[in-house]
Amino acid sequence: MHPWIAERTASFDSSGIRRVFDLAAKLKDPINLSIGQPDFDVPDEIKDATIEAIRSGRNAYSPTQGIAPLRDAVLAEVNEKYPGQDRDVFISSGTSGGLVLSMLSMVNPGDEVIFLDPYFVMYPALVRLCGGVPVMVDSYPDFRLDPEKIEAAITPKTKMVLVNSPANPTGVTATEADLKAVAAIAAKHNVALLSDEIYSRFFYDGDFYSPASDNPDAIVIDGFSKSHAMTGWRVGYVHGPREVIATMLKIQQYSFVCSPQPAQWGALRAMEVSMKANVDEYRKKRDYLVEQLSPHYELTSPGGAFYLFPKAPGNEGGAAFVERAISQGLLIIPGNIFSQKDSHFRISFAASDETLRRGAELLIKLAKA
Numbered sequence: 586m587h588p589w590i591a592e593r594t595a596s597f598d599s600s601g602i603r604r605v606f607d608l609a610a611k612l613k614d615p616i617n618l619s620i621g622q623p624d625f626d627v628p629d630e631i632k633d634a635t636i637e638a639i640r641s642g643r644n645a646y647s648p649t650q651g652i653a654p655l656r657d658a659v660l661a662e663v664n665e666k667y668p669g670q671d672r673d674v675f676i677s678s679g680t681s682g683g684l685v686l687s688m689l690s691m692v693n694p695g696d697e698v699i700f701l702d703p704y705f706v707m708y709p710a711l712v713r714l715c716g717g718v719p720v721m722v723d724s725y726p727d728f729r730l731d732p733e734k735i736e737a738a739i740t741p742k743t744k745m746v747l748v749n750s751p752a753n754p755t756g757v758t759a760t761e762a763d764l765k766a767v768a769a770i771a772a773k774h775n776v777a778l779l780s781d782e783i784y785s786r787f788f789y790d791g792d793f794y795s796p797a798s799d800n801p802d803a804i805v806i807d808g809f810s811k812s813h814a815m816t817g818w819r820v821g822y823v824h825g826p827r828e829v830i831a832t833m834l835k836i837q838q839y840s841f842v843c844s845p846q847p848a849q850w851g852a853l854r855a856m857e858v859s860m861k862a863n864v865d866e867y868r869k870k871r872d873y874l875v876e877q878l879s880p881h882y883e884l885t886s887p888g889g890a891f892y893l894f895p896k897a898p899g900n901e902g903g904a905a906f907v908e909r910a911i912s913q914g915l916l917i918i919p920g921n922i923f924s925q926k927d928s929h930f931r932i933s934f935a936a937s938d939e940t941l942r943r944g945a946e947l948l949i950k951l952a953k954a
């Protein structure tokens with residue numbers, strides 16, 4: 586390691602995902618089912634509001650906590666959803682910004698943070714960056730958020746339980762009963778409950794439910810990246826107890842400074858733009874892919890997000906299967922990037938119907954080969 590590099594950076598690596606991108610770069614016209622963002626574009630009204638903000642000179646730093654109209658609008662929505670709770674809100678630099686600040690403001694060296702395996706790639710990396718210890722709760726084969734398993738993982742060193750429903754990479758949604766139980770467990774053991782709700786609008790069966798409804802101290806991170814296809818704009822938000830939010834803002838002031846101001850004006854407009862038609866489309870894509878692949882792969886039908894996490898055929902393993910798929914021109918992600926296990930792979934159905942059709946056809950062929 587170069588003598589200038591800090592030790593904390595050696596606690597995690599990103600070679601797995603780089604390997605997939607290296608393999609992908611060699612492909613000419615891949616069937617790409619690897620993308621973690623919507624395949625639709627940002628709605629025009631949102632683009633127009635942002636361009637108008639830029640043209641009218643709203644290009645400076647915003648207040649650390651975000652522009653007042655956006656913060657007020659998010660706070661009004663939060664107050665309506667969680668009546669009687671005293672939540673504070675700020676605008677973060679994407680949901681990732683909220684995640685980074687959550688970890689930095691709550692995780693001490695040696696603190697344990699519990700989350701499900703499979704997990705979103707940033708979770709173990711950020712916990713380790715803060716000197717914390719990721720405690721991964723095996724959720725195979727159905728990827729259920731099992732409150733009993735969560736409680737069994739709690740020790741005197743537990744600082745936080747991190748939940749993500751709908752989940753990346755499985756698309757699985759936790760039930761209201763399980764979320765209520767986890768909210769109660771966090772309260773009983775006096776540990777922080779962090780809820781990553783970035784996929785809350787991509788919810789296909791029933792209504793989204795947040796554990797913050799039952800735990801007024803839960804910290805929620807969310808944002809506009811996925812809901813309005815604004816991944817490059819970097820606008821998210823965090824709500825939770827006042828003192829925790831104030832601490833995150835203290836760090837935001839000395840790090841991200843603010844979410845980009847023009848993008849925040851776009852996000853304000855986004856709050857009035859319904860994405861229901863897009864979500865309905867994604868439900869159909871989910872139904873199509875599940876119907877096509879279920880006879881050939883072991884998989885749990887996802888209730889949300891835009892991912893499917895099937896088991897690789899036989900005992901081939903996720904990484905070997907993905908190499909085989911990539912050699913045939915199909916780009917998918919091996920499960921071991923999101924897990925301690927190498928048995929599954931992630932498909933994103935945020936793609937055109939034609940791409941999905943070609944992908945399904947090839948996947949069916951690969952299952953038989």
Ligand SMILES: Cc1ncc(COP(=O)(O)O)c(C=O)c1O
Nearest residue numbers: 621679680681705753783808810
């Ligand atoms: C579970 C989860 N949380 C957070 C993020 C980060 O989203 P953002 O673009 O808002 O930083 C992602 C992005 O893929 C995600 O999948």
